[in-house]
Amino acid sequence: MFRSVDRQLLATLPTPLEVGPVLDGGARLWVKRDDLTGLGGGGNKARKLEFLCGAAVAAGAGALLTVGAAQSNHCRMTAAAGAKLDLPVHLVLAGGNTGEAMGNQLLSTMFGAHLHFTGHGEADWEALEAARADVTDQLEREGLAPYAIPIGGSTPVGAAGYAHAFVELLDQCRSAAIDPTAIVFTSSSGGTHAGLLAGRAAVQAKGESVPAVIAVGVAKGVNIGQPDIVGLGNATLELLDNPARIDPADVEVDTRWIGADYAIPSSAGDAAVTWAARSGGWLVDRTYSGKGLSGLLGMAAEGRFGAADDVVFINTGGWPALFAPAGIPA
């Protein structure tokens, strides 16, 4: 279905699909354990990094460089990928140097990454991207030949990881004899969403039934339509040489669960963090997967899913942030 493109095998795949409890309204919950992708503690970014690092190595890059929040999972996993591929990693981070790294930042340091603290706010992605461009220039001048990855790794190359993930998940659903109604997950930089929709379009074009793909937006950008999910997903399909295209009507972002802003915990998200821990021993965090799960639980409570439905939540990871200051709800 997809042309093979440069890839580095970094993740432990396929991740398990686990059955969970019955939701409000009677639907059966399933959890796709993308928190268990293996690389440097796991999470959704491992799938993107397989292709991003594939491109970096093919381009002869001498370093990896990316950008994110102080507790960026994407940065932590990029650091782990660099360790595995023997490439130096430079991380451009929001916030300042507290002198006592914890959670994802602690792990990034352990994986040997160089941290560049910008002092910028967590949600100021424009300033963070500008800082990434500056550090890229600096490393280029030093002759390091960095491969620069934008926030969240949400390029067509990165999103290819989730086009493949959609196919992997559907195969598992077929093996479990279920035909899910919906796949729900957390969206922040949009690449996971675009990749899943690319995979969905490719499978649908073969005449197979496909679930709805419902993104729960936890960052302002995706909640106002940035990036353009259809454009990103279609560019992913082009990269993978698949003629299917995404129907814009299939893009659904539930914007109601972000709370005050990106990376600011919400009460519904915190309730979901505790619910996950006590319902399945699952770890979800306050910035990403907890808010995403709060969206799924909220939709179920509103009656969106019925007793005949199977609903899949992709646990995209984020557990290391539980060990950052204020990582666990009080």
Ligand SMILES: Cc1ncc(COP(=O)(O)O)c(C=O)c1O
């Ligand atoms: C744990 C976790 N879940 C979900 C996401 C959202 O993925 P995307 O940036 O592809 O929208 C992220 C992104 O950083 C994440 O770290």
